[in-house]
Amino acid sequence: MITKVTCALIEQYGRVLITQRSETMPQAMLWEFPGGKIEEGETEEACLVREIQEELNLSITPLQRLTPVLQTYGDKTIELIPYLCQYNSGAIRLAEHRSYHWVQPHDMTSYNWCQADIPIVQEYLAMAAEQFLGNK
Ligand SMILES: Nc1nc2c([nH]c(=O)n2[C@@H]2O[C@H](COP(=O)(O)OP(=O)(O)OP(=O)(O)O)[C@@H](O)[C@H]2O)c(=O)[nH]1
Numbered sequence: 001m002i003t004k005v006t007c008a009l010i011e012q013y014g015r016v017l018i019t020q021r022s023e024t025m026p027q028a029m030l031w032e033f034p035g036g037k038i039e040e041g042e043t044e045e046a047c048l049v050r051e052i053q054e055e056l057n058l059s060i061t062p063l064q065r066l067t068p069v070l071q072t073y074g075d076k077t078i079e080l081i082p083y084l085c086q087y088n089s090g091a092i093r094l095a096e097h098r099s100y101h102w103v104q105p106h107d108m109t110s111y112n113w114c115q116a117d118i119p120i121v122q123e124y125l126a127m128a129a130e131q132f133l134g135n136k
Contacts, residue, residue, distance in 0.1 A: 017033075017034065058087065082120045
């Protein structure tokens with residue numbers, strides 16, 4: 001069975017919000033984009049809005065779906081579905097994570113990521129580079 005998991009790339013002022021998993025979570029201490037498992041009957045977007053409210057106390061709007069990643073961890077396979085998201089309101093209150101950073105694209109590769117997130121970071125960096133060139 002493949003578990004569908006959404007994750008949010010929340011952008012603000014040219015930075016993206018990333019979160020560090022806690023000691024007690026699977027993939028402990030690794031960095032990820034916040035999100036979580038899709039519940040029965042839920043859309044991807046509704047899942048993200050719910051998870052980001054629950055985990056971080058933020059209101060967001062999903063804007064653009066990026067490329068999903070299939071990843072096997074031991075005997076579990078997940079499909080990680082990333083969305084670029086707009087920050088709307090709220091101040092961060094961590095419910096589950098150990099910490100968070102707002103990072104600039106060029107700093108993203110210096111983090112220790114969950115395996116599934118690495119292709120998403122690469123896709124985001126490619127998009128950020130294109131945007132930079134387009135703005136020149
Ligand atoms: N949220 C999130 N999960 C990720 C990412 N990358 C990644 O490999 N995962 C994996 O996807 C799964 C999602 O689990 P989760 O624990 O965040 O989701 P959840 O809150 O809905 O689950 P729970 O209710 O079982 O605790 C975990 O196995 C986690 O390690 C990511 O960027 N964001």
